[in-house]
Amino acid sequence: MKPGSLIVAGVLAAVSLGSAAHAERWDYRVTPYIWGPDLETSLNIGPNPPVNGSTSIFDILDGAFLIAGEARKGRWSIGGEFNYLNLGDDVAVAGFDNFASWDLKGTMATLGAAYAFYDYGNTRIEALAAVRNWDLDIETTVAGRTASADVNWTDPLIGARYSQRINDRLRVTGMANIGGFDVGSHFQWEALAELNWAWTDRVDLAGGYRHLKVDFERGSDVVDLTLTGPYVAVAFKF
Secondary structure (H helix, E strand, C coil): CCHHHHHHHHHHHHHHHHHHHHHCCCEEEEEEEEECCEEEEEEECCCCCCEEEEEEHHHHEEEEEEEEEEEEECCEEEEEEEEEEEEEEEEEECCEEEEEEEEEEEEEEEEEEEEEEEEECCEEEEEEEEEEEEEEEEEEEECCEEEEEEEEEEEEEEEEEEEEECCCCEEEEEEEEEECCCCCCCEEEEEEEEEEEECCCCEEEEEEEEEEEEEEEECCEEEEEEEEEEEEEEEEEC
16 A cells, blocks of 8 residues: 555545544533322331322422433443432321321432444344332321331332424433332332423423332331322533
8 A cells, every 4th residue: 555545545544433432521411300190009017007109299299309311332331320208198088088198208319221222224223231229218007096107118110212303403212110029029110201301501491200019028118109190400511
């Protein structure tokens, strides 16, 4: 090969490597969000009989903090979320109002990774694996008798995420996972659908619908939670 050809090949290789390095940089997003699900509970704590409830989370909310984050590079992404909730409600037992009550406060924290095994054109399909930790302080009162428990467990999760870009600003996403498998909880599963709009180069607005169910049992303590409802989010990208 002539020296001139070597120089041209070297320049083209440098440009190609530079473009690849640029394409493979890490992209980050931090996403605080508001989730307004209906909540179904079945709490069997200590010697108390089961206390069941079904209501909107806004009717029983004493405090909350919800945030998610993700770092992405090429086909790989690492992400997680942190939720803090403080809830309480009076419920009817055997037809008598305010005969029982329950209080629940604690955290749900998730950390996981995903790999896009299909990433072509406007479509991206990822396999994901994660761990989710629950740390809950629960108290039930039935006929004046109070029982409480501090339950903490960590579940493995596996699932998939699908993303389809509609145009330069709109994107739809679907995600589903299952976990527990008697490692921590007996079983849990989750599914969501989301519409994302790129408001600016640095800020996305999103809305969607999320369902999350977990069934945990340890000794005499049984926690069965189902949260289903819409959410809105703002993602800050950098």
